Amino acid sequence: MATVLILGASSDMAIAIARKFAEEKYDVQLAARRTEEVSALQPDLSIRYNIRCTIHHFDAEAFSTHEDFYESLQPKPDVAITVFGYMNDNEKVIQDQKETLRTIFVNYAGAVSILNIIALDFATRKQGTIVGISSVAGERGRQSNYIYGSSKAGFTAYLSGLRNRMYREGVHVVTVLPGFVYTRMTEHLQLPPLLTAQPGDVAKAVWQAVRNKKNVIYVKWFWRWIMCIIRWIPEPIFKKKKL
Amino acid sequence: MMRKKIANWGNYPVMESDEKSFSFTDQLTKLLQENDSMIARGNGRCYGDASLAANTISTLKYDKILAFDTAKGIFECESGITLDKVLEVIVPQGWFLPVTPGTKFITVGGAIASDVHGKNHHVDGAFSNHVLEMDLMLYDGTIITCSPFLNTDLFQATCGGMGLTGVITRTKFDLKKIATSYIRQKKIKAGNLQEIIELFEEYKQYTYSVAWIDCLKKGKSFGRSILMLGEHAEMEDLNERQKNDPLALPKKKLITFPFNLPSWVLNEFSIKAFNFLFYNKNRSREVNNLVGYEPFFYPLDAILHWNRGYGKNGFVQYQFVLPLESKAGLAEILHRISDKGLGSFLAVLKVFGKQESLVSFPMEGYTLALDFPVRKGLFEFLDELDGVVLKYGGRLYLSKDARMKPEVFRGGYPHAGEFETIVKKFNPHFKFNSVQSDRLHITPQ
Numbered sequence: 001m002a003t004v005l006i007l008g009a010s011s012d013m014a015i016a017i018a019r020k021f022a023e024e025k026y027d028v029q030l031a032a033r034r035t036e037e038v039s040a041l042q043p044d045l046s047i048r049y050n051i052r053c054t055i056h057h058f059d060a061e062a063f064s065t066h067e068d069f070y071e072s073l074q075p076k077p078d079v080a081i082t083v084f085g086y087m088n089d090n091e092k093v094i095q096d097q098k099e100t101l102r103t104i105f106v107n108y109a110g111a112v113s114i115l116n117i118i119a120l121d122f123a124t125r126k127q128g129t130i131v132g133i134s135s136v137a138g139e140r141g142r143q144s145n146y147i148y149g150s151s152k153a154g155f156t157a158y159l160s161g162l163r164n165r166m167y168r169e170g171v172h173v174v175t176v177l178p179g180f181v182y183t184r185m186t187e188h189l190q191l192p193p194l195l196t197a198q199p200g201d202v203a204k205a206v207w208q209a210v211r212n213k214k215n216v217i218y219v220k221w222f223w224r225w226i227m228c229i230i231r232w233i234p235e236p237i238f239k240k241k242k243l
Numbered sequence: 244m245m246r247k248k249i250a251n252w253g254n255y256p257v258m259e260s261d262e263k264s265f266s267f268t269d270q271l272t273k274l275l276q277e278n279d280s281m282i283a284r285g286n287g288r289c290y291g292d293a294s295l296a297a298n299t300i301s302t303l304k305y306d307k308i309l310a311f312d313t314a315k316g317i318f319e320c321e322s323g324i325t326l327d328k329v330l331e332v333i334v335p336q337g338w339f340l341p342v343t344p345g346t347k348f349i350t351v352g353g354a355i356a357s358d359v360h361g362k363n364h365h366v367d368g369a370f371s372n373h374v375l376e377m378d379l380m381l382y383d384g385t386i387i388t389c390s391p392f393l394n395t396d397l398f399q400a401t402c403g404g405m406g407l408t409g410v411i412t413r414t415k416f417d418l419k420k421i422a423t424s425y426i427r428q429k430k431i432k433a434g435n436l437q438e439i440i441e442l443f444e445e446y447k448q449y450t451y452s453v454a455w456i457d458c459l460k461k462g463k464s465f466g467r468s469i470l471m472l473g474e475h476a477e478m479e480d481l482n483e484r485q486k487n488d489p490l491a492l493p494k495k496k497l498i499t500f501p502f503n504l505p506s507w508v509l510n511e512f513s514i515k516a517f518n519f520l521f522y523n524k525n526r527s528r529e530v531n532n533l534v535g536y537e538p539f540f541y542p543l544d545a546i547l548h549w550n551r552g553y554g555k556n557g558f559v560q561y562q563f564v565l566p567l568e569s570k571a572g573l574a575e576i577l578h579r580i581s582d583k584g585l586g587s588f589l590a591v592l593k594v595f596g597k598q599e600s601l602v603s604f605p606m607e608g609y610t611l612a613l614d615f616p617v618r619k620g621l622f623e624f625l626d627e628l629d630g631v632v633l634k635y636g637g638r639l640y641l642s643k644d645a646r647m648k649p650e651v652f653r654g655g656y657p658h659a660g661e662f663e664t665i666v667k668k669f670n671p672h673f674k675f676n677s678v679q680s681d682r683l684h685i686t687p688q
Contacts, residue, residue: 037267044309047311048328187263
């Protein structure tokens with residue numbers, strides 16, 4: 001039986017992805033910072049889908065623990081998905097160095113640190129799929145969200161390089177750029193229904209991308225075109241926009 | 244803060260609400276500490292205003308299964324899981340819900356808060372009769388366990404208490420053993436009200452019973468009905484194909500009602516025509532067959548958003564119960580409805596068994612439920628009906644209610660005062676309040 005490792009287990013997206021893979025009969029390893037908080041997912045996934053589910057302590061910012069964390073996983077996963085992320089209001093983030101660094105540490109440094117360890121193991125085993133949940137915010141830096149956006153831009157670039165490097169090892173890498181998603185994090189926002197996905201849509205897209213070895217996926221297809229346009233706006237015009 | 248328009252199943256009333264969700268218990272604690280006025284809301288399948296408020300907390304993401312004892316048939320879960328998800332897990336293991344209402348799209352928390360009943364009330368009681376214990380989060384974030392033997396006042400005021408004591412977090416309830424997922428169904432036609440009442444009596448040993456009644460028919464066929472009876476089928480009732488997978492889950496084929504029907508579509512003539520077809524669909528007086536549990540328990544769930552059939556003004560479902568000795572009251576109300584010509588597609592009649600409870604709806608007697616599209620003059624008419632219900636010692640179902648007056652609540656529920664005292668004890672600042680609880684003066688406006 002195949003095993004999926006989900007890094008960051010408390011978000012709506014993570015729960016939906018865990019349930020989707022469990023439904024497809026994967027054993028599930030959930031890694032979270034507050035294991036107590038998410039403990040209810042262990043019986044839930046095991047009973048609903050009749051699979052094995054385990055919960056593991058993982059802190060994206062505690063880089064020095066990543067090696068031991070991965071070492072302790074038994075069995076080693078076949079699919080590893082990073083779902084964790086950190087986003088706060090950009091104005092707060094730029095005025096508080098702790099917040100700036102936290103955004104970079106979680107979204108970029110933390111993700112790269114753990115995925116390097118996993119990728120090396122997958123390369124040795126000549127198998128495995130790595131999924132990184134990045135963000136459309138990383139496609140171009142915008143005044144309203146550029147700390148988060150740049151951390152995700154770095155992560156997207158990392159995933160691209162990793163895919164290239166791992167290709168010859170037989171390891172596949174998927175980059176997911178979800179766009180807007182209805183989650184607890186966004187429920188205070190007025191989101192355009194046509195552009196906004198449900199966590200279940202993201203989960204299904206991730207599952208299909210893993211199965212069909214897709215490289216870069218957007219959950220709602222218009223996002224590919226929206227980001228294409230945003231990338232093409234000339235800088236002299238873009239810098240004057242309030243995006 | 245984001246306000247969105249929400250309404251329950253009747254699409255009446257509609258209101259703007261700031262809806263927040265939580266997936267884990269710690270997140271709920273935080274929500275309760277950060278807000279001073281709210282009501283918990285499940286899948287919005289109560290009909291009226293019971294789970295409406297300016298601030299609502301959605302339990303739908305709080306839906307984890309915590310334990311399932313497949314030997315003893317005991318299920319433990321968080322309150323936001325819906326019954327259809329519970330069924331998907333328990334039916335293949337040979338278990339069924341002890342009590343289920345006519346839709347599977349309600350949450351377990353909602354089932355307790357409304358203390359729902361099913362077609363087996365006369366045999367198995369209401370949902371609360373099967374709750375072994377539950378945890379509630381009170382206004383200050385503390386969690387307290389209650390059961391029929393522990394913190395009994397809190398337990399009683401929570402069953403049927405419409406969410407006013409706190410937010411149900413964890414529940415443990417017992418299940419019903421089944422050998423197959425099929426139902427042996429018997430349908431019997433009754434020519435009039437007297438006949439259907441006699442049929443209920445004659446077939447009371449059946450586990451499941453409910454009748455569809457034509458509220459518009461006058462004269463000698465006044466109260467013509469179809470009695471629908473059922474038993475969980477045993478292995479020997481199945482054909483060879485069914486025996487291969489006796490606990491099969493039904494295949495999912497759902498139709499969606501795509502838009503609100505214009506309100507003129509439903510009028511006295513179209514409803515009479517519908518009722519005529521429904522009654523005469525089966526030629527013989529009695530039909531016996533084997534059906535899956537879905538068409539038997541949840542016929543309307545197959546049409547998603549069927550409530551749109553009543554148009555954008557919405558509808559109210561009027562459900563009352565009258566004591567067993569008040570057959571005259573039942574006839575009087577039915578006469579008033581047929582005279583007015585305001586009835587609905589389906590009126591549902593059922594005989595309840597005995598139930599001892601604080602504010603739960605069921606009591607031994609006859610319950611009738613019917614839909615009325617919201618239109619001019621309706622509420623005045625329903626106020627008249629309320630008078631008749633009270634006169635005969637009956638009451639209305641809070642889960643369906645969107646308009647009754649506070650005195651109708653107090654007149655119908657003899658333990659209302661005691662209930663309010665317990666609400667005050669556990670919810671002292673009325674942090675939990677809904678449009679309904681304000682309207683009924685259970686919480687101050």
